[in-house]
Amino acid sequence: MSSKGGRRSPLVADKRYGKEPPKPKAAAPKRTPAKRRRKRSSWPVRLVTGTVGYLSRxxxxxxxxxxxxxxxxxxxxxxxxxxxxxxxxxYVDARTKGSVTLLDRDGQVYAWRGETFGGQIDAASVxxxxxxxxxxxxxxxxxxxxxxxxxxxxxxxxxxxxxxxxxxxxxxxxxxxxxxxxxxxxxxxxxxxxxxxxxxxxxxxxxxxxxxxxxxxxxxxxxxxxxxxxxILTLYLNRAYLGAGARGFEAAAQRYFGKSANSVDPAEAAMLAGLLKAPTRYAPTANLKRSQDRAAVVLGLMHDQDYLTDKEYNQAMAQPARLSKAAAARAGGYFADWVMESGPAFLTSDTTEDVIIQTTLDQRIQKSAEEALAQIFSNRLKAGSKAQAAIVVMSADGAVRAMVGGRDAQANGAFNRATQAKRQTGSTFKPFVYAAALDMGWNLNTIVEDAPLTIHVPGSGDWSPKNYERDYRGPITLTQALAHSVNTATVRVSEAVGRDAVRGVANNFGFEADLAEGPALALGVSETTLLEMTGAYAGILNGGTSVRPYGMLELRLRGEDTALAGQEGGLGERVISEEAARELTYMMHQVIESGTGRRARLEGRQAAGKTGTTQAARDAWFIGFTADYVTGVWMGYDDNTPLTGVTGGGLPAEIWHEVMVRVEDGLPARPLPMANPVDYPAEPVYETYAPGAPATGRGQGRPRPSNPEGFLVDLLGAILRGGN
Structure with missing residues (x-):
């Protein structure tokens, strides 16, 4: 816009509104904080929130x-x-006591005692x-x-x-x-x-x-x-207890499977790991099926966590772990306990070292004894019967080959009736009466009278022994007297040779207990153990030399070659002459062939033995031998309850027979070292000599008769009655 006369015209706003433009409104005054209006909560809410805040802080x-x-x-x-x-x-092996590993006669492991540590294993190599x-x-x-x-x-x-x-x-x-x-x-x-x-x-x-x-x-x-x-896992693998005395997985693998923990397969590994839950309950030696079921659970866990392939899992389930031959047999529990007790305590039960003991046990014979006993008891005893039995098998030198201390053949630490139970011997004692007589010069055909007999016992009065069959045979040979277990004839022999002589022979053959003083000594009223009795009979088999039964051959520390202890036992001193032993063997052979022990007869093999039944049938025995082994069997109740219908010639003889059939299986038949009866004259015992106490009746003396007529009468009577 131009100006006139050089003056600028005043600026004039456009008249857009048609009137004066509106004046701007004055700004509202700012509200100060003091003037702000607060929105206050109710007092209960303020109380709760304040309390919570305080408590939180x-x-x-x-x-x-x-x-x-x-x-x-x-x-x-x-x-x-x-x-x-x-x-x-x-920390790998912190046991305060060691272990004992027992080997049989062939050097094979058959038992363990104490806590076994098999040696250190490592988590990296297991x-x-x-x-x-x-x-x-x-x-x-x-x-x-x-x-x-x-x-x-x-x-x-x-x-x-x-x-x-x-x-x-x-x-x-x-x-x-x-x-x-x-x-x-x-x-x-x-x-x-x-x-x-x-x-x-x-x-x-x-x-x-x-x-x-x-x-x-x-x-x-x-x-x-x-x-x-x-x-840490290595410590666990070495220290965990896994049942049956095994400390650590190496010991457990050796005990259950006969191999190292470094080489177990999935099924065996699962069984071992399953023991950790309850070692005693799941130990495969206690219940294999239960242990296998537990292992199946472990295999499932391993499979679920991808430690096993499908193939490995299925194979392990189809072929569960099984015990080694030695672990499955669990042979010789009673035998092992006896060896442990007979050895020095500081090297057995209280040892702080790991000990190896080689023993005389024969696992084949042990199994035979256990099977024979189980068969007779299962087939011949009533269900629920609590009758017990014990068996000992030994060689003629006293080396014990098998031992069963009760019907529970697998028991460890149980009462051993073969070594701990002292029982009356009954007629199994009679061979020692005849042994004394034979050693004095009597012979197997010597004639003694079977007739009523009364002996006065000072302080007790008259005593009259009775025969089991309640009858009398008259003059009979010593062989017949023993074969038929004639009480009166045996007492006559005992009184004639003297009780001291009988006790001396019995003690020298291995009887450690005090023997009875009275005339009932001859009938086996004294007590002893089955082990001692069997050892005494071994002395008859070996020709009259005493033996001390033994089970340990050698004791050494693990890893050492030098033995710390050796055999303690075996052959001792001669007790009776070899000739007397041969005669006695023949007499005992007749017990089985024609006497009270006929149920023990072995087909095609010579055997000798003697039955025994104590008063009221509280004990029943049969002890006998072949040319190879001596075996003793005892049967009875632990509380001395009388047996019903059982004598030594019954179930004990049958058990003996079943044991020996198995023991002799595969062995050549060898003849017994016994005398021939035709070589011995029939010499009657006529005069009466009763040391200490007179006896009525004939037949108690060794000297030749002074009355020839009486001698002829007795000899004729013996011949008419079948005497040899």
Whole structure:
């Protein structure tokens, strides 16, 4: 726009509004905070929120302080335990006692005593199947935690509560590391002055409770800090108890499968790992089927956690683990106990070393004895019968080859009726009466009278022995008297040769107990054990030399070649002449051929023996021998209840027969070392000589008769009655 006259025209707003433009409104004054209007909550809400806030702040203040204290205590406790821990090697085998491994006559293992440690194994070299089985069964998160598993503990508490137990009773949710802490007893060493036995010490280590669980935590953390995972697993593999006295997986693998833990297959590994839950209950030597069922559960866990392929799993399920031959046989439990008791305690029951004992046991003969007893008892006894029996088989030099101490042939540590039960011997004692007579010059055809007899016993009055069959045969030979177990004739012989002579022969043959003083001595009223009786009969078989039964051949420490102890027993001194032993053997042969022991007769093989039944049939015996072995059998009740319908010539003779048929199977038939009866004259015993107490009746003296007529009458009577 141009201006006129050089002056600018005033600026004029466009007239857009048709009137003056509106004046701008004045800005509203700002409201100061003091003037703001507050929206206040109701007082109850303010009270609650204030209280919650206060409590939260207080709880947080307390929590972090308590947490700090707990963490500090835990760290200090862990550091304390860490400082106490020793190198790995100190914990691998911490047994306070050693073990005893027993070998049979061929050097094969047949029994163990004490806790066996098979030697150190390592988690890095052990069978991977075993390593994986243990992890899958006991702690599947083992390689991922720091020694404790809160998830596992929570799960265990939930299971315990659901099953009506306390939160820490039953399942503990322990990791493998915590279980190692328990096995190490939280670092507390065994002290005999504190615990009565190692068993009490371990019971205390295994006991549960809140305080024990709390202490396990820092110890487990210390273990994790001190050792690697594989080292912790190595401790577990070496120290875990796995039943039957096996400490560690190497010992268990050797005991159950006869192989190293480094070479077990999946089925065997699963069975071993399954023992960890309850070693005694699941031990395969106690119940193989139950152990196999438990192993199947472990195989399932291994398969689910991809430790086994489908093929490996199916094969292991189809072919479950089985015991080795030695473990399955479990032979010689009573024998092993006897050897342990007969050896020095510091090298057997109380040994602190691992000991190897080679013994005289023959596992084939042991099995034969066990099978024979089981067969007779199952077929010939009433169901529920509590009658017991014992068997001993030995060689002529006293080497014991088998021993059964009761009907439970597998028992360990049980009462051994073969060595511990002292029972009256009955007529099995009679051979020693005749042994004394034969050694004095009598012979197997010497004639003695079987007739009523009364002997006056000072202080007791008259005593009249009776025959079992309640009749009398008149003049008979010694052979007939023994074959038919004639009481009156045997007493006459005993009184004639003198009781002292009879006792002397019996004692020299191995009777250690005091023998009866009266005339009933001849009828076996004295007590002894089956082992002693069998040993005494071995002296007859070997030609009249005493024996001391023995079972140990050699004792040495594991890994050592030098024996610390050797055989204690065997042949002793001569008791009777060889000729007398040969005559007595023939007489005892007739017991089986034509006398009271006919049920013991062996087809095609010579045998000799003697039956025995005590008063009221409380004991029944049969002891006899072939040219190879001497076997003794006893039968009765532990509480002395009389046997019903049982004599020595019955079930004991049948048991003996069944044992010997099995024992002699495959062996050539050898003749007995016995005399020929035709070589001996019939010499009647006529005059009466009763040392100490007179006896009525004839037949008690060795000298030739002074009355020839009487001699002829007796000889004629013997011939008419069948005397030899």
């Amino acid at each position: 207080t709880l947080w203040a307390i929590s972090w302080r308590v947490g700090f204290v707990v963490a500090s205590v835990l760290a200090l406790a862990t550091l304390y335990f860490y400082a106490q821990l020793q190198p790995l090697g100190a 069978s991977p199947y075993l390593k994986n089985a243990v992890v899958a069964t006991e702690d599947k998160r083992f390689y991922g935690h720091l020694g404790i598993s809160p998830r596992g503990i929570a799960g265990a508490i939930r299971i315990n509560l659901a099953e009506g137990r306390g939160p820490l009773e039953g399942n503990g949710g322990s990791t493998i590391t915590q279980q190692v802490a328990k096995l190490l007893c939280l670092g507390v060493a065994y002290d005999p002055s504190v615990w009565k036995s190692e068993g009490d010490y371990e019971d205390d280590c295994r006991r549960g409770g809140v305080w024990r669980k709390i202490k396990e935590v820092p110890f487990a953390l210390a273990l994790e800090a001190k050792f690697s995972k594989d080292e």
